[in-house]
Amino acid sequence: MGLGESLDVVSRHISVGGREAALVFIDGFAKDQVLLRILQILQGLPRERLAPSPIKKLLASYIGYIEVETISSLEDIPKTVLAGPVVLIIDGEREAIAIDAREYPARGPEEPDIERVTRGSRDGFTETLVFNTALIRRRIRDPKLRVELQQAGKRSLSDIAVVYIKDVADPGLVTLLKERLKTIDIDGLPMAEKSVEEFLTLGTWNPFPQVRYTERPDVAAVHILEGHVLILVDTSPSAIIAPATLFHHLQHAEEFRQNALVGAYLRWIRFFGITASLI
Secondary structure: OOOOOOOOEEEEEEEEOOEEEEEEEEOOOEOHHHHHHHHHHHOOOOHHHOOOOHHHHHHHHHOOOOOEEEEOOOOHHHHHHHHOOEEEEEOOOOOEEEEOOEOOOOOOOOOOHHHOOOOOOOOOOOOOHHHHHHHHHHHOOOOOEEEEEEEEOOOOOEEEEEEEEOOOOOHHHHHHHHHHHHOOOOOOOOOOHHHHHHHHOOOOOOOOOOOEEEOOHHHHHHHHHOOOEEEEEOOOOOEEEEOOOHHHHOOOHHHHHOOHHHHHHHHHHHHHHHHHHHO
16 A cells, blocks of 8 residues: 555544544545544543443444445555545544545536537536536436445456346346456556446457437437446546447537437438448
């Protein structure tokens, strides 16, 4: 993890209930206001308030933050810290507490340059995974919408979300895609979604693309409702839509805001134009 060697790995030693403790986090990921509030609460606790089970007492009464969990294995602490949460370690305890106070450097959801429309929403996916899943949830409030998390990359441990509607998407397709994601056996995903695509399509010699990319949450939501599976990779503003045919690549978000006749006309004109260029 590089504690004491890397400048961004910070350990803040404190006293909690008369016992030595440490907050370990990555500088730049943790929210300063949250850390300050936690420090103020923890440093003022007397020993008797934490007896007989300090971890349970802290979780139940003193750490006023929503996303908290315990870590029971020492091997999981470096992975958790490097992923962004703050970890509280108390001397003599077998468990640590992970506080998800992450705040990634991120830009706002802006309209993508290559998929602009004259009418419609002006938001787009960003490089932050949780922002992207929220944009999907805002458009599809179906309780059967599933957002399943996986990790890939032995060193990068990149987060990948598989998004689909349980009773609409083909279960066999969902299982196949998740199994192929598990076969990713590389150090990391520096090119994010492009590296993932090669494992999903198994590097075939098919000249036509087998998946579609979009940076628009409304386009992604339409495909999810049609039964497609969406794959989001952390640090990438592009979503993978699978499976995809040639006709899916001829679609544009502008067509969905035209009447049926005009939308079909534009799509067929685009199709005949591509066909003519191949002759």
